[in-house]
Amino acid sequence: MSDIGIKASATSLNAAKPYNYNKRMEPARVIRWTILFLGGVVMVMPIVFMLSTSFKWPHEIYNLMIIPDDPTIENYTYVLEDGRFYKWFINSLIVATITTISAVIFDSLVGYTLCKFRFRGRMIVFVAILSTLMIPTEMLVIPWYLMARDFGWLNSYWGIMFPGVITAFGVFLMKQFFESVPDDFLEAARIDGLNEFQIWWTVAMPLVMPAISALAIFVFLGNWTAFIWPLIVTNDPALYTIPVGLTTFSVEQNVEWELIMTGAALATIPTLIVFLVFQRYIIRGVVMTGLKG
Numbered sequence: 001m002s003d004i005g006i007k008a009s010a011t012s013l014n015a016a017k018p019y020n021y022n023k024r025m026e027p028a029r030v031i032r033w034t035i036l037f038l039g040g041v042v043m044v045m046p047i048v049f050m051l052s053t054s055f056k057w058p059h060e061i062y063n064l065m066i067i068p069d070d071p072t073i074e075n076y077t078y079v080l081e082d083g084r085f086y087k088w089f090i091n092s093l094i095v096a097t098i099t100t101i102s103a104v105i106f107d108s109l110v111g112y113t114l115c116k117f118r119f120r121g122r123m124i125v126f127v128a129i130l131s132t133l134m135i136p137t138e139m140l141v142i143p144w145y146l147m148a149r150d151f152g153w154l155n156s157y158w159g160i161m162f163p164g165v166i167t168a169f170g171v172f173l174m175k176q177f178f179e180s181v182p183d184d185f186l187e188a189a190r191i192d193g194l195n196e197f198q199i200w201w202t203v204a205m206p207l208v209m210p211a212i213s214a215l216a217i218f219v220f221l222g223n224w225t226a227f228i229w230p231l232i233v234t235n236d237p238a239l240y241t242i243p244v245g246l247t248t249f250s251v252e253q254n255v256e257w258e259l260i261m262t263g264a265a266l267a268t269i270p271t272l273i274v275f276l277v278f279q280r281y282i283i284r285g286v287v288m289t290g291l292k293g
Helices: 002-016 027-054 076-080 084-115 122-134 137-150 157-164 167-179 181-189 194-205 209-224 228-233 240-251 257-291
Strands: none
Touching: 027 257, 076 084, 076 157, 076 257, 084 122, 084 157, 084 167, 084 194, 084 209, 084 240, 084 257, 122 167, 137 157, 137 228, 157 209, 157 228, 167 209, 194 209, 209 257, 228 240, 240 257
16 A cells, blocks of 8 residues: 555645656747847947957957967056046046936926826826927037036036936936825825925935836936037046047048047946946836836
């Protein structure tokens, strides 16, 4: 009887095992992974080519080999010894940091107001803000420039930063996340005597930290790599950001691609560090945004 019981138990365990343990990989899965791999290669290759070019001599620039025949660090030595690069780095850091802080504060305030307050025209305001996302940036450059000229903002930090102090995408992102904040928490805070600003700062904001982190990263990276607007609004070399400053390595007869790629590689380091440290917030923030509302 014991042998029969043991056999019956073994049969039951075998029957309970998942069927797909030793199942061969499905063709559809192979295709998906192949497409993802090829897409990853396409996305990474420009960065690989940039790094490769930064270690090449000028006569090797148009050699498409990934590994240089005669690698050199002279390009990095030249760029780092050029005092202009540090000034460009500081300018980019100032612009990106201040713009990020401003966007997080104002986007959160507007998103919170549109989400948690009921007033006439609320949806009209929200739709009007979202509609600005459909306007290409190139169409906004002219009114931005006219505004900067009339108010005396040309060749200034504020002239570079003001288009990004509040963003329509950030308002949308924060509004969607504030939808997840229970109204009961806000009512309890009002009963405790907190004013609306205190409720926003001490109650609502800590509950949407993934969105704040994602928004801060997006805004920082966008302003760190901005080129068109800083190029238009500034003529003073002392205010050049890294993308604009790197263009000084090119002249009409000679484009020093090796120096441009070297500066671009150095400028990429902070953005890669920010992304690697906070990528979990980016993914969580973007995914959860689609689930809110």
